[in-house]
Amino acid sequence: MDRRITIGVVVLFALLGGYIWYTFLRQDAPPVTPQTPEPTAILFLNFEFDKAQTLQVRDVKNNQTTRVVRDGDKWKMEQPAQGEAFLSRVDDLVFNLARVTATRKLNPQADLAQFGLNPAQYETIVTLQDGTTFTILLGNENPEGSAFYASKNGDAGVYLIDTSVGETIREFVTMPPYTPTPTATPGPTETPAAAPNATPTP
16 A cells, blocks of 8 residues: 555544544543434414404313404404403404414324313314314313313314413403403592681670
8 A cells, every 4th residue: 555545544543533532532521412303393273363253262061151253353252241352362362372383292092081182171162254163172281281282173183282372261261351340540639628717706
């Protein structure tokens, strides 16, 4: 073999060995931490916020329902009472439901009761202006308390959705979006007129 080639190979291995020692083997070398890939978000629900026409949430166990219907730029409540609904509270829930992502999808073969989905804890139905309907079933929280188990119509999978979405759904029934009663503002307190100085009797 050509001596120059031999020298070149030796130098190359020496450089490689030096790099490995300096990067990984020396005592003060930084520890090698494996990179954990970020979980890919799974789309669970998606619709246009301003196309929602009706929203209904039912507490399945207690058979309590909150139902609202869009009326122009407002929402009217039909259950549990009739009248104008609190706009911001309804919009908040509709906005949250318009795009829901999940951190995980399960394809269970066993009974869904272990997830609180047979029967479900809460049933949410969103109907759009064109008649399209989305039904979301909400189950139990996962053991870590970081997500709710949920399913939807037309899909046999069980999804893990964010806790904030599940809590907002539950509160829609436990605290219906009644329009707040304005608090009366007390008017200014009148100061009684000072009595005229008494004139002494002679």
